[in-house]
Amino acid sequence: MDYIFVLVLGLLIGSFLNVCIYRIPREESIAYPPSHCTNCKNGIKPYDLIPVISYIFLKGKCRYCGQKISIRYPLTELFTGIIFVGIYGHYGLSIEFLKFAVLACFLIVIGIIDLDTTDIYFKTTISGVIIGVIFLFIYYFKGDSISTYILGALIGGGFISLIILLTGGMGWGDAEMCFLAGMYLGWKLTALMLFLSVILGAVIGVLLIITKKKSRKDYIPFGPYIAMGAMIAVFWGEEILRWYLL
Ligand SMILES: [Zn+2]
Known part of the structure; x- marks a missing residue:
């Protein structure tokens, strides 16, 4: 059970890391505006923001304009989730877990x-x-x-x-x-x-x-x-x- 929780935490944080990876080199704020399609600028609804799962349901395309979404986004989420689970397996619930996850x-x-x-x-x-x-x-x-x-x-x-x-x-x-x-x-x-x-x-x-x-x-x-x-x-x-x- 705790592994599932750590995995979900990693997926959600991986989703935020995607935002950072996209916006930091473009000198954009990582907090505002909320997630939107980079092509048609439509806001992305919360149910389309579920890590990995939304990508699969949307078949890798924007719901509004059909713009292709890079496979790298779900992969980064999955990768972050797996890394979190690995660190948790190694260090348990500890300061080390928190520190190495950061x-x-x-x-x-x-x-x-x-x-x-x-x-x-x-x-x-x-x-x-x-x-x-x-x-x-x-x-x-x-x-x-x-x-x-x-x-x-x-x-x-x-x-x-x-x-x-x-x-x-x-x-x-x-x-x-x-x-x-x-x-x-x-x-x-x-x-x-x-x-x-x-x-x-x-x-x-x-x-x-x-x-x-x-x-x-x-x-x-x-x-x-x-x-x-x-x-x-x-x-x-x-x-x-x-x-x-x-
Ligand atoms: Zn779009």
Whole structure:
């Protein structure tokens, strides 16, 4: 029962993330106006806003003008739902669940916007950092040490900054994103995230060039790899570190 609740919560929040992913690069408010068709501007009725299900009933088309709705919207909802269930299965009902679910939301929004536009927006990373500070306060008042999270942020942001200064590759948005993720992950999982994202970026980048999907000159956004590396760290980080260090 609780898994169903977490899944539905994830689907609903995934629906909101879609709004963020669409509107933030267009400099539109994420709160106003309410959801509408981007083609005919008709408002979308609540019964057409049910995550995934409405898409299936509408056969992927706007009820009013028939404009095709991208399959990416229900997929993002489903993906967010599955990620939420995964985090819940791993961490149970805890502050960690809440914290990593929030982190996942930021990673999904920042990663997909970066994929679309090759830009990472400061307003998204700074929002993640501000909420991260709130979690640090919660840990602090619970009497937990917060030094690992501060160190994580510094290692994440510092490592990418160093790459930028030394090679000119990557962008400051990537450094902000790793600072943000490091703050939620703590230093060990941050180190793992950096390692995984560089490996994933290199392997997938080479595959994209071999299959001619991208040329050597194309800018390949790094944000999606940071997001993948961070999520792998959330789900399997402890196991990987234990296996790797033994
Ligand atoms: Zn329409």
